[in-house]
Amino acid sequence: MVHYDITPSKQASLPRYLYHQATFRPAPVHSVNLAGQTAIAEAKGAAAVQKLALKPDGTKRESGATVEVWKLDLFEYGSVLSFAKRAKETLERLDIIMPNAAMGVPSKRAFHPETRHDETLQVNYLSTALLATLLLPVVKQTRAYQPAPTRISLGKVPTWQKDPHS
Structure with a gap:
């Protein structure tokens, strides 16, 4: 029987989440060759x-x-739309997409003046999801010009990016 040091309720707690947000440091990437690739x-x-x-x-x-x-400001949906439009009009290939924004939790809850969305939710989730969705047609149109499928990562540094020697 496997025994875990931490219960699921503690693992999923807000303090634990905040701790990981503040202390996570991605491993340096040493062995990945991005020559000729386009990454966002x-x-x-x-x-x-x-x-x-x-x-x-x-x-x-x-x-x-x-x-x-x-330029990309995830606080403004217009900026996300402009970024995606520029990508569609200019990129010949798109190998990697990592739209991982991070806005810390403010001491006081605030709402975007135009969208009325919670600012943290808008930056950390809504704009990130919007950008990833808007880039899907770019992925489709550029697919023929690259040897491997586009990788999209919406979380922490993906395992294919971590250096096994670090």
């Missing part, structure tokens, strides 16, 4: 570009990869 991931743009330009040992990558930072 939400991160802090300039910092992400600098990290992607370097190898794990800190030396500059020699590949001819291009990294672009596009």
